[in-house]
Structure formats: C-alpha cells, structure tokens
Amino acid sequence: xxxxxxIALFAPLAGSLFAGMYAMKPKRLITGIVTSALLFVSxxxxxxxxxxxxxxxxxxxxxxxxxxxxxxxxxxxxxVADQVSVIMMVTVTLVSTLVHVYSIGxxxxxxxxxxxxxxxxxxxxxxxxxxxxxxxxxxxxxxEGVGLCSWLLIGFWYYKKDEPRDVNPSISxxxxxxxxxxxxxxxxxxxxxxxxxxxxxxxxxxxDVVFAHVNLLDIAIITMMGIFLFIGAMGKxxxxxLHTWLADAMEGPTPVSALIHAATMVTxxxxxxxxxxxxxxQIPDIGFYIAALGAFVAVFAASMALVNTDLKRIIAYSxxxxxxxxxxxxxxxxxWVALFHLMTHAFxxxxxxxxxxxxxHAMNDELNIFKMGGLYKVMRWTxxxxxxxxxxxxxxxxxxxxxxxxxxxxVAFDSQHYIMWFVLWIGAGMTAFYSFxxxxxxxxxxxxxxxxxxxxxxxxxxxxxAMAPLALLAIVAGxxxxxxxxxxxxxxxxxxxHIHGILAVALIGLTTLIALSGIALAVYKYSHGxxxxxxxxxxxxxxxxxxxxxxxxxxxxxxxxxxxxxxxAWKELDLRIVDATVDFIAAVIYKSGFAGRxxxxxxxxxxxxxxVIGLLILLVLVIVYSPVR
Amino acid sequence: xxxxxHYLVLSAILFSIALVGILRRKNLLMLFFATEIAxxxxxxxxxxxxxxxxxxTGQMFAFFVIAIAASEVAVGLGLLxxxxxxxxxxxxxxxxxxxx
Numbered sequence: 001x002x003x004x005x006x007i008a009l010f011a012p013l014a015g016s017l018f019a020g021m022y023a024m025k026p027k028r029l030i031t032g033i034v035t036s037a038l039l040f041v042s043x044x045x046x047x048x049x050x051x052x053x054x055x056x057x058x059x060x061x062x063x064x065x066x067x068x069x070x071x072x073x074x075x076x077x078x079x080v081a082d083q084v085s086v087i088m089m090v091t092v093t094l095v096s097t098l099v100h101v102y103s104i105g106x107x108x109x110x111x112x113x114x115x116x117x118x119x120x121x122x123x124x125x126x127x128x129x130x131x132x133x134x135x136x137x138x139x140x141x142x143x144e145g146v147g148l149c150s151w152l153l154i155g156f157w158y159y160k161k162d163e164p165r166d167v168n169p170s171i172s173x174x175x176x177x178x179x180x181x182x183x184x185x186x187x188x189x190x191x192x193x194x195x196x197x198x199x200x201x202x203x204x205x206x207x208d209v210v211f212a213h214v215n216l217l218d219i220a221i222i223t224m225m226g227i228f229l230f231i232g233a234m235g236k237x238x239x240x241x242l243h244t245w246l247a248d249a250m251e252g253p254t255p256v257s258a259l260i261h262a263a264t265m266v267t268x269x270x271x272x273x274x275x276x277x278x279x280x281x282q283i284p285d286i287g288f289y290i291a292a293l294g295a296f297v298a299v300f301a302a303s304m305a306l307v308n309t310d311l312k313r314i315i316a317y318s319x320x321x322x323x324x325x326x327x328x329x330x331x332x333x334x335x336w337v338a339l340f341h342l343m344t345h346a347f348x349x350x351x352x353x354x355x356x357x358x359x360x361h362a363m364n365d366e367l368n369i370f371k372m373g374g375l376y377k378v379m380r381w382t383x384x385x386x387x388x389x390x391x392x393x394x395x396x397x398x399x400x401x402x403x404x405x406x407x408x409x410x411v412a413f414d415s416q417h418y419i420m421w422f423v424l425w426i427g428a429g430m431t432a433f434y435s436f437x438x439x440x441x442x443x444x445x446x447x448x449x450x451x452x453x454x455x456x457x458x459x460x461x462x463x464x465x466a467m468a469p470l471a472l473l474a475i476v477a478g479x480x481x482x483x484x485x486x487x488x489x490x491x492x493x494x495x496x497x498h499i500h501g502i503l504a505v506a507l508i509g510l511t512t513l514i515a516l517s518g519i520a521l522a523v524y525k526y527s528h529g530x531x532x533x534x535x536x537x538x539x540x541x542x543x544x545x546x547x548x549x550x551x552x553x554x555x556x557x558x559x560x561x562x563x564x565x566x567x568x569a570w571k572e573l574d575l576r577i578v579d580a581t582v583d584f585i586a587a588v589i590y591k592s593g594f595a596g597r598x599x600x601x602x603x604x605x606x607x608x609x610x611x612v613i614g615l616l617i618l619l620v621l622v623i624v625y626s627p628v629r
Numbered sequence: 630x631x632x633x634x635h636y637l638v639l640s641a642i643l644f645s646i647a648l649v650g651i652l653r654r655k656n657l658l659m660l661f662f663a664t665e666i667a668x669x670x671x672x673x674x675x676x677x678x679x680x681x682x683x684x685x686t687g688q689m690f691a692f693f694v695i696a697i698a699a700s701e702v703a704v705g706l707g708l709l710x711x712x713x714x715x716x717x718x719x720x721x722x723x724x725x726x727x728x729x
Contacts, residue, residue, distance in 0.1 A: 602725040608651050608660075 008045035011038040016121035027113035032104040043093035080134035083491040088131040103255040105463040123149035136205040154252040170248035180245040187235020194228030211278035237269025250312040258353030263346035294327030302430035334495040341404035348392035348474040355386035362456035374447035392474040394432035403478030432518030440526035636677035643670035657719040
C-alpha cells in the first residue's frame with residue numbers, strides 16, 4: 001500500500017518535470033498526453049487506496065525521511081492516507097486528470113502549451129503534498145506550493161498589457177497573479193503564526209501528536225491557534241476580507257480556473273479546518289464566527305454574481321459563495337458535511353468552468369454574456385453539461401448539490417442558528433437565479449453574437465468526453481451521501497441532526513422552493529427580454545456591479561498609501577541614508593587608494609624609506625603602549 | 630667596567646649607522662653591507678642580554694641570525710651578479726620595473 005501512496009504523490013511531479021523539459025520548445029502534444037496519463041495513474045492509485053481503506057479501515061502511513069532535524073525540532077517528511085486525505089486525493093486527482101485532458105484541446109493553439117502542462121502538474125503535486133502530509137509543516141509546504149503554482153498559472157499570459165479598471169476589472173494577468181500571491185502572503189503569515197503557537201505549546205507539528213495533546217492546553221491558547229490557522233484558511237479560500245483575488249484570478253486560462261480556483265486549491269482552507277477539527281471542536285465560539293463569516297460570504301458573493309456580465313467572474317463569485325457554505329458546515333461542527341460539499345462542489349463547479357471554457361473558445365475569448373445568447377443551437381453538449389452543473393449548483397433533486405447544500409442548511413437550522421439558516425436560504429435562491437441567468441443569457445434567447453460577427457462552434461469531442469465523467473458525478477454523487485458519511489466519520493466526529501419527519505421535509509421543501517423560484521424567475525425574465533435597463537442606473541446595481549467598491553477601497557486604502565510609503569522609503573531612506581553610506585565608504589577607499597598609489601613607485605630606496613618610517617611608527621607605539629614597569 | 634648598557638648603546642649606534650646606510654645608499658652592494666651591519670647590531674644586543682640574564686636562548690638566536698645572514702648574502706650576491714651582467718649597473722634607481 002505504501003507504494004500506491006508514493007505513486008499517487010510522485011506521478012504528477014514526474015509529469016511536471018517531463019513537460020518542464022520542453023518548456024521553451026514549441027508545442028509538443030506528447031507533454032499533454034504524458035502528464036494526463038501520469039495523473040490518471042495517480043488517480044488509479046488513489047482509488048486503490050480508497051478501496052483499501054473502505055475494506056480494511058487501516059490508515060496507510062509512509063515516512064519518507066527526516067526532513068528538518070535541529071535541536072529538539074524534528075519534522076519528518078511523512079505521508080498519510082486516511083479517510084479524509086483519501087477523499088481529497090481522489091477528488092483532486094480525478095478533477096485534475098479530466099482538466100488535463102480537456103486542456104490538451106483548450107490550449108492547442110497556445111505557444112506556452114508545454115509550459116502550461118508543467119505548471120498544471122506541479123500544482124497537482126503540491127496539492128497532493130498539502131492533503132497527504134501527516135504534519136502541519138508538510139501541509140504548509142504544499143500550501144505554499146499551490147500558491148506558487150496558482151501565481152504561475154494566473155499570470156500564464158503574463159505578456160498581456162495592463163488595462164484601466166473600467167475596461168478590465170482585473171487589470172492584467174500579471175497584476176491579478178500578484179494580487180493573489182500578496183493576499184495569500186498576508187494570510188500565510190497568520191497561518192505561520194498559528195503553526196508557531198502549536199509548536200511552541202505542543203512541541204510537535206505531527207497531526208497525531210498535536211491532536212492528542214490539544215485538549216490539555218489552556219482554552220485561550222487553543223483559541224489563538226484556531227484564529228491564526230483560520231486566517232490562513234481565509235486567504236486560500238478567499239473569504240472576506242481577503243476575497244478580491246479570486247474573481248481577478250479568472251485572468252488565468254479557464255482550465256486553471258476550473259481546477260485551481262474552483263475545485264481544489266481554494267478548498268484547501270476548508271480542508272485545513274476539517275483536518276484540524278480537534279482544535280476547532282474545542283472552541284465552538286470561533287467555530288460560530290467561522291460559520292457566520294461563511295454565511296455572510298455566501299450571500300455577499302452571490303449578490304455580486306447577480307449582476308455581473310462576465311461569464312467567468314459570475315462562476316468565480318459562485319465559487320466564493322459555495323466556499324462560504326462549506327465554512328458554515330465546518331464552523332458548526334459538521335465537518336463531514338463540509339467535506340461532502342467540498343467534493344460535490346469540485347465536480348459540478350469544474351464542469352461549469354469547463355463549459356464556460358468551451359463557450360469562450362467558441363466566442364474567441366469573449367466573456368460578456370450579453371454578447372452571447374442562443375448558443376444552444378450550436379453547442380448542444382456544452383449547454384447540456386452546463387445546465388446539469390447549474391442544476392447541481394442550485395441544489396435541485398436529484399443532482400449532487402441538492403444533497404450537500406441542503407445538508408448544510410439543515411445543519412444551520414438544526415443547531416438553532418435560524419438567522420444563519422435564513423441567510424443561507426436567501427443565498428440558495430440567489431444561486432439558482434444567477435446560475436440560470438447565465439444559462440439563459442448564454443444558451444437561449446436572441447442570438448446576439450451574430451451582431452458582433454462571432455462564428456461559434458462546438459468543442460473537440462475529447463474535451464466533451466473529459467467533461468462527461470464530471471457531468472455524471474454531478475448527477476449521481478449525491479446518492480453516495482450515506483456511504484460517504486459512514487466512511488469519513490471513522491475519522492471525523494459524527495454530527496447528528498435532530499430534526500426529523502415533517503420539519504425536515506418542510507425544510508427541504510422550502511429550500512427547493514426558493515431554488516426553483518430563483519430558476520423560474522431567471523428563465524421567465526430572460527426569455528422575455530430581461531430586466532429593463534433602468535435597473536443599471538440604480539445605486540444597488542452599481543454597488544453590486546463594482547463589487548461593493550471593495551477593490552477600489554483597497555486600492556485607495558492600502559495600495560496607494562503603501563506606494564507612497566515605498567516611495568518615501570526609496571527616495572529618503574534608501575537613496576539618502578543606506579545608499580549614501582555605502583557610497584561614502586566606497587568613495588573613501590577608492591580615493592585613499594588613488595592617493596596612496598604614488599607609494600608604489602617601484603623604486604627600492606623609496607620603499608625602504610617607507611619601511612623605516614613604518615618601523616619608527618611601530619617603535620613609538622611600542623614605547624607608548626608598553627606596560628608601565 | 631663594561632656593563633649591559635654599553636653593549637646596548639653600541640648595538641644602537643651600529644643599528645643607526647645601518648639604518649642611515651639603508652636610507653642613503655643607492656648602491657645595491659652597499660645596501661647589503663648596511664643590512665649586515667643591522668643584523669650584527671642586533672646580534673650584539675642578543676648576546677649581551679643573554680649573558681646578562683644568564684639565559685642561553687639569546688646566544689642561540691644570534692647563531693641563527695648569523696646563519697640566516699650568511700644564506701641571505703649568498704642568495705643576494707648571486708642575484709646581484711646576474712643583475713649586473715644584464716644591466717651593467719647595480720644602482721637602485723635602475724631597479725624600477727614594477728612601479729604602480
């Protein structure tokens with residue numbers, strides 16, 4: 001079994017290195033095929049591990065080597081395949097295999113084809129390090145690795161020029177990449193402090209040791225741990241107020257958005273909270289705060305998705321909102337529900353993004369959904385896939401989202417957080433509305449694209465084939481709820497829902513009702529010409545359209561003062577003090593050397609004279625400094 | 630009575646003469662002479678102080694200095710002869726091939 005763990009982890013790395021060898025070369029199809037094949041191998045190994053765990057319930061541990069040993073600090077490089085990490089491994093490798101296959105078609109005309117696959121496989125490797133590590137240090141390395149790969153991939157088209165914010169809200173790929181990286185850096189500082197606190201008080205970073213000893217600590221210390229670890233999770237999972245990078249990250253190629261910014265990396269924060277459940281279950285107050293923030297983000301992001309006109313940004317906000325749902329579940333102690341929603345969300349959100357990629361391809365990278373419409377006629381399969389994904393996202397029976405999202409709402413109601421339940425309920429309605437607004441505007445109604453001279457076409461068969469398994473899973477994944485619960489609660493705490501019978505049915509009915517009415521509203525409105533343009537003049541529309549003015553606020557509040565401060569530091573401190581000091585020392589040495597050059601005349605008798613002078617000086621010094629007798 | 634002071638004074642006088650020779654002479658051969666005088670001035674001081682303290686180390690050291698001086702002169706004179714054969718002069722000011 002150990003070998004399967006190693007194969008699962010290192011196959012993507014091998015693929016990445018292979019593709020990396022061709023990084024500067026023109027496109028080679030082989031790089032795409034080899035990386036996809038190696039990821040498939042990794043996926044198969046993960047499946048083997050999953051079935052092994054299902055059958056024997058025996059956790060597989062591999063210790064590769066001692067990684068850091070300094071004094072009492074001992075961090076081994078260890079891997080673990082337990083119920084939680086195996087679920088993550090299967091999800092990650094499955095989605096990334098499909099995204100790799102899809103990318104062969106999506107990136108076929110890109111000159112960075114080989115480079116793209118190298119980065120993408122490197123990302124999968126980092127993500128697997130993150131989920132498979134058996135200690136916080138390894139998790140942190142993976143955490144940084146996915147951050148790096150995310151930076152590389154958001155800025156994949158780094159040569160695109162900066163544009164003003166009114167033209168392109170994310171300015172340019174390189175700007176968006178830097179924003180994501182810096183935001184994550186802020187959060188990672190919090191996470192690092194959390195790790196320091198853990199190490200300081202427990203003396204180890206091993207999950208087993210930490211979780212065995214955490215309940216012996218003072219509650220204040222556990223609270224600190226929880227808060228700082230959650231700050232790290234907030235950055236990676238783009239929770240308010242560190243959320244702005246996720247929508248801007250859509251500057252990257254669409255398969256990247258599907259894999260990294262929807263299915264896997266952004267859920268790392270949820271994974272961290274789920275993984276650290278022994279810490280969080282000690283501090284329900286922080287858990288409540290996490291849940292409240294999650295609920296807030298769920299509607300906050302959904303509200304921005306309501307009015308946006310950018311195909312990918314709408315889906316990005318929807319991701320943000322769904323991450324909010326996951327945090328609600330994790331915060332309220334229903335860890336397995338959070339993990340379940342994480343998994344189903346990975347399937348249908350990746351599907352949605354890949355569908356969006358097909359649409360973008362068909363429309364020559366046009367993203368404005370008001371320039372589309374009626375695409376169902378030319379892109380039937382893409383349309384069907386995206387409708388399936390949207391139904392799953394809206395939580396309609398029998399699609400996957402129904403089971404996982406409904407469970408979160410049930411958890412909120414059951415734990416007597418009625419306000420939170422109501423907020424999430426509203427969020428569910430908004431989700432249904434914006435999903436079908438997108439579907440209606442892109443695939444149905446008037447064929448507006450003809451006006452703009454587009455000639456859409458359906459994507460390659462293998463791109464659609466790569467989407468098919470995701471579509472299947474978006475439909476059926478929900479039915480695995482009970483085996484899933486049974487499987488992960490071997491490790492995670494169980495969560496018993498007390499509401500039964502008529503109340504439970506009523507709740508499900510209510511949620512389905514609002515989702516259906518959201519869909520109905522969207523379908524009705526946009527098949528009858530949409531909302532009147534007057535809406536665009538209202539304050540609320542502008543507020544939502546400009547993302548609550550938060551990016552502009554951040555620019556005014558942080559970026560510009562920071563730029564000013566940097567300018568002062570550069571011109572006043574660096575140039576006038578640091579540089580001046582260094583230059584002065586150099587000038588003194590240079591000038592004294594220039595002046596002293598005459599000594600080296602080459603004339604022996606002159607040199608002897610200098611020697612005698614030196615001798616005299618030494619003599620004087622000996623006399624002056626000789627100890628008094 | 631000749632005391633330690635007398636020896637040391639003699640040594641100092643000889644050393645000063647050597648120093649003046651090193652500073653003033655332009656003839657390489659004379660420079661060697663001056664160096665020998667300086668070394669022997671030190672030898673006198675060594676021997677005298679050694680006798681004064683009844684410690685043989687100083688005299689041993691003087692022997693070493695004599696040995697070093699002899700080998701130094703042997704090497705130096707050899708070089709000097711080659712130099713004279715090449716340039717036809719042993720004037721110090723002609724030795725200026727390495728100025729900065």
